Each structure stands twice: as C-alpha cells, then as structure tokens.
Amino acid sequence: MTASPPLNVAMIGYAFMGAAHSQAWRNAPRFFDLPLTPVQQVICGRNPEALAAAAAKLDWRHTETDWRAAITRDDVDLVDVCTPGDTHAEIAIAALEAGKHVLCEKPLANTVAEAEQMAAAAEAARANGVLAMVGFTYRRVPAVQLARQLIAEGRLGTIRQVRAQYLQDWIADASAPLSWRLDKTKAGSGALGDIGAHITDLIQFVTGQAITGVVGLTETFVKERPVATEFAGLAGTGGAELGPVTVDDASIWLARLAGGAIGTFEATRFAWGRKNGLRFEINGSAGSLAFDLEDLNVLEYFDAGEDARTAGYRRILVTEPEHPFVSAWWPAGHGLGYEHAFTHQVVDLVTAVSAGEQPEPSFADGLAVQRVLAAVEQSAQGGSTWLDIPAAG
Ligand code: SOE
Numbered sequence: 421m422t423a424s425p426p427l428n429v430a431m432i433g434y435a436f437m438g439a440a441h442s443q444a445w446r447n448a449p450r451f452f453d454l455p456l457t458p459v460q461q462v463i464c465g466r467n468p469e470a471l472a473a474a475a476a477k478l479d480w481r482h483t484e485t486d487w488r489a490a491i492t493r494d495d496v497d498l499v500d501v502c503t504p505g506d507t508h509a510e511i512a513i514a515a516l517e518a519g520k521h522v523l524c525e526k527p528l529a530n531t532v533a534e535a536e537q538m539a540a541a542a543e544a545a546r547a548n549g550v551l552a553m554v555g556f557t558y559r560r561v562p563a564v565q566l567a568r569q570l571i572a573e574g575r576l577g578t579i580r581q582v583r584a585q586y587l588q589d590w591i592a593d594a595s596a597p598l599s600w601r602l603d604k605t606k607a608g609s610g611a612l613g614d615i616g617a618h619i620t621d622l623i624q625f626v627t628g629q630a631i632t633g634v635v636g637l638t639e640t641f642v643k644e645r646p647v648a649t650e651f652a653g654l655a656g657t658g659g660a661e662l663g664p665v666t667v668d669d670a671s672i673w674l675a676r677l678a679g680g681a682i683g684t685f686e687a688t689r690f691a692w693g694r695k696n697g698l699r700f701e702i703n704g705s706a707g708s709l710a711f712d713l714e715d716l717n718v719l720e721y722f723d724a725g726e727d728a729r730t731a732g733y734r735r736i737l738v739t740e741p742e743h744p745f746v747s748a749w750w751p752a753g754h755g756l757g758y759e760h761a762f763t764h765q766v767v768d769l770v771t772a773v774s775a776g777e778q779p780e781p782s783f784a785d786g787l788a789v790q791r792v793l794a795a796v797e798q799s800a801q802g803g804s805t806w807l808d809i810p811a812a813g
Contacts, residue, residue, distance in 0.1 A: 423449070427456035427770060430490045432464045432511055433502035434474040436653050437525050441500055442478035444762035451748045452767045455774035464490040491515040498773070501525055504606045505613065509534035512552065516545040521773050522552040527617040527793065528786025530608025535790040542783035553769050553779040554786035556621040558698065560764035562756065563719040565744035566736070567702070567709050568626045570721065576704025582683035583701040584623050586615035587694035590654045591669065597648035597658030602665045610667030612638060612793055616687030618698060620789045621781065627702065629677040630788065633808045636796035638668040641690060673796045717755045788812050
C-alpha cells in the first residue's frame, strides 16, 4: 500500500509535551489510515546540544534553533507549538501568517487579549485554507468521547449539576523547586491555567454547554521555593537560593452553565496522593456519569430509569471496538493510556486538514476557556464576587 501524501511538521519545543506530541506524530499513521502522512520534519529549540539529542531520541529529521526560521521553511506544512504559554501567541500567529496550519498546546495563551488575537488570526487564516487547533488532548480519551455521546443522545436528560476536579500533588512538598509553571510571566497562572483549563474545556465539551458565570477563590500556599538547578518532566532539584511563586497553587470556583446547570470546579497541585486525578461527575434528570483520568478506560453510568432493586452505577470498560478510536488499537480489555489521546488528536487534526475543515477544539474554543479562567482569577482578586463570562464571538 502506498503512503498518503506527506504533511510536514515543525515542532517548537521538545520537553514533556514535545515528547508526547512526537510519539503521537509517529504512531498516528501506524495505527490509523490517514489521508496525509505526518513527517517529523523539523524540531526547534534554543540549546543546540540538547536539541540535537532530542532530535535523535524523538526521531526528527532536521533541527532549527530559531523558531522564525522553522516556521517559514518551505518544507513545513504545520507548526506544532509545544512551548510555555508566554510564547504561544507570537509563534502561532506568525505561523498562521506564514500559511502554516497550527496545533498549539493548552492553555491557548496567558491572557484573554493574546487569545483574542490568536482567535482572530485563526479566523483570518481559515479564509485562506489554513487551519488552527488548540491541544485540549483529554477530549480524545475514548471514555470522555463516550460521555459526550451519551449526553448528546439524551441519556442523562436535562443536565442539572456538574462536579469537576483536577487534582495533582507534584508541588505539595514545599521544597519542590520553582519551574516555569510557577512563574506568572511564563505560565500566565498556576493550577488554574495549567489544569483548570482542562476541566473547563472538558465540561463545556462533554455537556455541550458554555460556562456563563463564575465566582472564584485562589490560593498560593507556598510563597517561595528553591530556584531549580535541574529539571526533568515536572520534577527537579532546587538549590539554596529561593525565588517567589507568582501563581496560584490551588483554585476553586462555582459556575453557571448556559443550559441551566450549576457546577463546582477545583484545580490543585496540593492534593497529596492524587497524581493526575482529573475527575468529573455529571448529574442529569435521568441519570449520572462519572469519569476519572487515573482509571481512564472506565466510564461510570447510572440510569435512573432502572429497577430500583438492581439499579447502581455501571462500570463501562471503554475498550470495545464500538467505542471511539478503540478499533484501531488492541482487542477489547487491553486498555489505552495517557499518550493515546495525543495520537487521537493528531488523527483528527490530520483528517480535518486534509478535508479543509475546521479541527476542534478551535482557537475560538481556546479563547472561551481563557475567558473563564480570567473571570475566575478576577473574581478571586475582587473578593470572590460573581462575574459573567462574555458570550463567544
Ligand atoms: C502538569 O500539571 C501537566 O503536565 C499539565 O501541564 C498537562 O496539561 C496535564 O495534562 C497533566 O499535567
């Protein structure tokens, strides 16, 4: 069988997300029949030695130390932005203006103003057939897709309450070092933007309802931390010197949704024992759904219409070929992991690019999340008062 035409990718950044994305670009055509075959053409970063090592390990053909050179290359069709949030807007907008499709890591930007510029640039580029997507990867966990399907089919009836949490503990130890994720100038915000962004997007995606108002509360428990001397993934080693933490450690908020539902949200890096606990529970007039990323092959479903004597939460193992994305992988029961959602993201992006259709989530969806995050922060700073979220557009 001949491979489909190439889609040449330039990836900017090569740390945690760069590794996850590289694996996805590589695996997508191995498991799915794609209309275009991704080619890991160029990897870009500032440190030449580290970059060369990353290119060899992650299997990229060429290297560039200047992102402007990478995004303007003739042998690049799509730019994958895997850098910290403070550079998203500049790189993504320049890439779109250079006529390259863009995949940009979440959160879309560090501020609403940047996200608005990015959404406008994406809209302008779309008129020329150039497409942009933001990487809210967890939308493509099969159990999350199933949750959305069941809600869209009306299996939960009217959605009344949502409960969403993203619980981590990687800085619960006060001696965990400062990283860019704890620096407002680089990350925009802390737990709120890093992981609160995911639950905001997921609840809007799964319920199909926009968040229309919030009241927020944020806290920074540990105000100073050792400056990092070495970093790998989320962990690292700190020295004797201390530096300020300029973002939230934990954020919680109440929300109203467009369809009349109310919600509670919690994003924290201080939940000892919870490593990557993204959970949601949704209660409707006809039943409930519950999901936990630490057990990501399972979706729990309660059908209120069942005989009360035998009714109970049903544990659906989402590994059947009938479930979204699963038939391309392993036989039933063999399970998928964290990295598979990144592969599914590539599959949907490549398919949309080939068809000339808008991939989802769009930059407009990323902007909608940014508006919620900004309102939570603003509400928290203003004494936790209710704030309305401006409608999309
Ligand atoms: C760290 O909190 C992190 O890697 C986030 O940056 C990701 O978006 C999330 O998926 C897992 O946790």
